[in-house]
Structures are given as C-alpha cells and as structure tokens.
Amino acid sequence: xxxxxxxxxxxxxxxxxxxxxxxxxxxxxxxxxxxxxxxxxxxxxxxxxxxxxxxxxxxxxxxxxxxxxxxxxxxxxxxxxxxxxxxxxxxxxxxxxxxxxxxxxxxxxxxxxxxxxxxxxxxxxxxxxxxxxxxxxxxxxxxxxxxxxxxxxxxxxxxxxxxxxxxxxxxxxxxxxxxxxxxxxxxxxxxxxxxxxxxxxxxxxxxxxxxxxxxxxxxxxxxxxxxxxxxxxxxxxxxxxxxxxxxxxxxxxxxxxxxxxxxxxxxxxxxxxxxxxxxxxxxxxxxxxxxxxxxxxxxxxxxxxxxxxxxxxxxxxxxxxxxxx
Numbered sequence: 001x002x003x004x005x006x007x008x009x010x011x012x013x014x015x016x017x018x019x020x021x022x023x024x025x026x027x028x029x030x031x032x033x034x035x036x037x038x039x040x041x042x043x044x045x046x047x048x049x050x051x052x053x054x055x056x057x058x059x060x061x062x063x064x065x066x067x068x069x070x071x072x073x074x075x076x077x078x079x080x081x082x083x084x085x086x087x088x089x090x091x092x093x094x095x096x097x098x099x100x101x102x103x104x105x106x107x108x109x110x111x112x113x114x115x116x117x118x119x120x121x122x123x124x125x126x127x128x129x130x131x132x133x134x135x136x137x138x139x140x141x142x143x144x145x146x147x148x149x150x151x152x153x154x155x156x157x158x159x160x161x162x163x164x165x166x167x168x169x170x171x172x173x174x175x176x177x178x179x180x181x182x183x184x185x186x187x188x189x190x191x192x193x194x195x196x197x198x199x200x201x202x203x204x205x206x207x208x209x210x211x212x213x214x215x216x217x218x219x220x221x222x223x224x225x226x227x228x229x230x231x232x233x234x235x236x237x238x239x240x241x242x243x244x245x246x247x248x249x250x251x252x253x254x255x256x257x258x259x260x261x262x263x264x265x266x267x268x269x270x271x272x273x274x275x276x277x278x279x280x281x282x283x284x285x286x287x288x289x290x291x292x293x294x295x296x297x298x299x300x301x302x303x304x305x306x307x308x309x310x311x312x313x314x315x316x317x318x319x320x321x322x323x324x325x
Contacts, residue, residue, distance in 0.1 A: 013038070014046055021066075021075045029071045044068065096121060098184060146206055147182060149214055150191055154179045159219045160193070163211040164204055172210055177202070178219035180227065192228060194221045201225050242278040245285050246300040249273040253295030256288075274299075286311055 013036055020035070021027050033043045047068055066075045099118050153160055160177045177193040180201070184190070188205055195202040244263065249256055251271030256262075266274040279285050282304060289298045289308045298305050 010046070014049065017046060018075055021073050026072045026074045029068060029073060032073055047073065092121065146209065146212055147189060149212060150179055150182055150206075153214045153219070154181065157219050159215045159217040160191075161213040161215055162204060162209055165208045165210055173197075176215070177204070178221045180221055180225070194219075194225050201228055203228060242280045243282070243301065243304070245277045245279060245298060245304060247273075247275050247277070247289075247292075247296050248299050249275065249292075249296035250294070253292055256292070256296065260288075282307070290315065 017032070017036065021032065029040050029043060033040045036043065038046075047066060066073070068074075096118060099114055099121070150160070152158075158179075160179055162175055162177055164173050164175060165171075166173055175195055175197040177191070177195050179191060179193040181192050182189065183192060185203075188207070191204045191206060191209070192201065193204070194200070247253075247256060248268070249272060254271070254273055257265050257273055257275050260277060263276045263278050268274055277285065285298075285304070286308050289296075290311055298308050
C-alpha cells in the first residue's frame with residue numbers, strides 16, 4: 001500500500017472523487033486513477049468504500065449508487081456531496097497568500113495572469129477571505145534579493161554556489177548547483193537544480209540558503225534530468241542508496257504516517273500500522289525511534305534495530321546515574 005492509504009489522504013480523495021465523476025457523467029477507471037495518482041486497485045478499494053456511505057438527502061439513509069463495470073465509473077444519488085467543493089474563509093485566505101507569494105518570486109512574465117487569478121478568487125471567496133489575506137503582507141525578498149538573483153542565473157544559464165544549512169545534521173554545506181526553476185511548495189519558496197555534489201536533482205529551501213553566489217560558469221543541467229514531482233506537496237524523492245527502515249506503530253503512533261513520506265503503509269489491525277521509510281540519515285531515524293517511545297518500534301533492518309536498543313540503554317543508564325534533585 002502506498003502513502004495514499006493514510007486516512008487523511010484517503011478522505012480527501014473520496015470527497016473529491018464523487019464530484020469528479022458526477023460532473024463528467026462517466027469516467028474510465030484508468031483515467032480516474034491517473035488523475036488522482038493512485039493505482040486502479042486502490043481506486044476500486046475507494047469505490048467499494050463508497051458503497052457504505054449513506055446520505056440524508058434527498059431522503060433519509062439514501063445510499064450512493066455507483067458502478068464501475070466495464071471499466072467505466074458512474075455515480076448517482078450523491079447530490080449532497082456531488083456539488084463542487086467550496087473553500088472556507090481560512091482556506092481561501094491561505095490560497096490568496098500563496099498566490100501573492102508566487103507572484104513575488106515567480107517569473108515576472110506570469111504576474112499579469114496571477115493578478116487576474118487573485119482578483120477572481122477574491123471575488124468568488126467574498127469579503128471575508130479577502131479581508132483575512134489582506135492582513136498578511138507578502139514580501140519574500142526585496143528587489144534584487146535572492147529570488148531575483150536566482151531568476152537572473154536561470155535566465156542567463158549560470159551556475160550557483162550555495163552555502164546551505166541542513167537542519168538534520170545541524171551544519172552548513174557548500175555545493176555548486178545548476179539552477180532549473182523557482183517554485184513554491186506549501187507556502188515555502190524553493191530552488192530546484194542539479195546539485196553537482198549529489199549528482200542529482202535537489203530542492204533547496206531559500207530560507208535555508210545562508211549565502212548565494214552567481215558564478216561566471218555556464219550551468220550544465222544533464223539532458224535526462226527530470227523536474228521533481230511536487231504535486232500535493234511531495235518533496236521526498238528517495239535515493240537508491242537510502243536505507244529502508246520499518247516501523248510498527250501503535251494507534252498513538254499513527255502520526256508518523258501523516259508526518260513523514262512513507263514508501264508503504266500497511267494496516268495491521270486494531271489501529272496499528274507498519275510503515276516503511278527511506279532515509280540516508282541513520283542519526284535522524286534513530287532519534288525518531290527514541291522519540292516514539294512506546295508508540296512504536298523499529299523492526300528492521302537488524303543493525304539499525306540494535307543501534308536503537310543501544311541508544312535507549314545508554315539513555316536509561318544516564319538517567320539512572322543522574323543525581324537526584
């Protein structure tokens with residue numbers, strides 16, 4: 001099972017799936033699966049769950065009527081959730097702030113189009129959302145600052161040298177990057193580029209760039225370099241060298257599946273989960289295991305399990321020998 005099987009992701013997908021199908025009369029299974037980024041099997045599991053949904057309109061306890069025979073999905077008797085989703089005031093306000101940030105750091109040629117989108121959203125969302133968003137002043141960087149310098153390097157095809165802070169290791173790193181694009185993910189501005197230190201495409205949060213220098217060297221992005229898929233906030237792209245770490249989580253530890261990108265999520269019954277994470281930083285994952293406490297445990301790989309046990313034993317020994325206060 002994939003990351004999409006977590007409860008919050010699945011609920012959001014189900015709420016969007018019904019109006020998506022109803023507004024098109026019928027949709028092919030493979031087309032709908034591709035649109036929602038899931039396999040056909042996962043989509044069928046969602047459709048089977050919809051059989052259990054009962055609505056109170058137009059009549060009490062009216063079940064959704066659906067069919068996916070012959071590879072075509074049709075949905076009826078779903079009027080109360082078939083209407084297009086409407087943004088709440090806080091959701092519309094957050095979207096407006098994000099659009100203004102994108103207008104600040106994006107390509108100046110896109111600003112007219114973004115201004116029109118912002119105006120239409122303000123009109124559709126009403127005075128409440130516009131008033132909320134107008135209280136936030138979006139100034140990502142002054143003119144001539146970091147986003148402008150990155151845009152200039154992209155336009156002129158120049159390499160960048162970054163001093164970049166890595167919070168997981170609490171250290172600054174030096175690297176040369178051939179820039180590819182600027183983008184905003186979850187309200188944060190990022191530089192996407194070919195990192196010559198990692199020999200791969202990487203994303204760099206601009207607020208973690210300690211120092212940036214535009215080099216008088218042509219950028220050389222490999223022809224086969226691909227943009228990272230950041231749809232739905234996906235920033236994680238595991239390396240083949242990353243280790244696969246398996247956790248078994250109690251119901252209280254399910255937050256791990258929603259807080260970190262998981263390679264797989266498996267229900268074990270009684271609210272328990274088995275998740276697999278990919279990481280290159282054993283120190284980080286050992287810290288996560290200790291923080292979980294009785295909410296979960298690492299079950300593999302064996303060498304990492306042994307290291308966590310040793311960490312826990314040292315922590316306990318230190319606690320037992322600490323002087324009483």
